[in-house]
Amino acid sequence: MTDTTKHVKIALTHLQDCIQTSLENDKAENIVTIDLTGKSDMADRMIIATGRSDRHVGAIAEHLVEQLKRLGATPETEGMGECNWVLVDAIDVVVHIFKPEARSYYNLEKMWEFASPEAAYVLS
Numbered sequence: 001m002t003d004t005t006k007h008v009k010i011a012l013t014h015l016q017d018c019i020q021t022s023l024e025n026d027k028a029e030n031i032v033t034i035d036l037t038g039k040s041d042m043a044d045r046m047i048i049a050t051g052r053s054d055r056h057v058g059a060i061a062e063h064l065v066e067q068l069k070r071l072g073a074t075p076e077t078e079g080m081g082e083c084n085w086v087l088v089d090a091i092d093v094v095v096h097i098f099k100p101e102a103r104s105y106y107n108l109e110k111m112w113e114f115a116s117p118e119a120a121y122v123l124s
Helices: 012-025 054-071 100-106 108-115
Strands: 029-035 045-050 076-078 085-089 093-098 120-122
Touching (some): 012 029, 012 045, 012 054, 029 108, 045 108, 054 085, 093 100, 100 108
Parallel strands (some): 045 093
Antiparallel strands (some): 029 120, 076 085, 085 093
């Protein structure tokens, strides 16, 4: 059986900008981007954002997936059932959308800070 999934290559900066715009438009809070280039095989960027409630996290993720599909991407999601923490995998960019308490508990920024001193930067 062969994999017939079509992955459209989208320029990293364009993909990152579209994700950032979608998150900002949906009022995601504390948006942080971590550069993973050369530090991880999973993606080139990790974007972390916070939603205020289950419903807000779910809406942010749904709208982001819609935007990514319009670009021609085929995003995968995890966690849409509970919406405490939703992961949106856009191949080159992985987006984590948390409720505040889950973000604080998992503290991904701290986990990835070893990548480099300038790896994490706040975008909004």
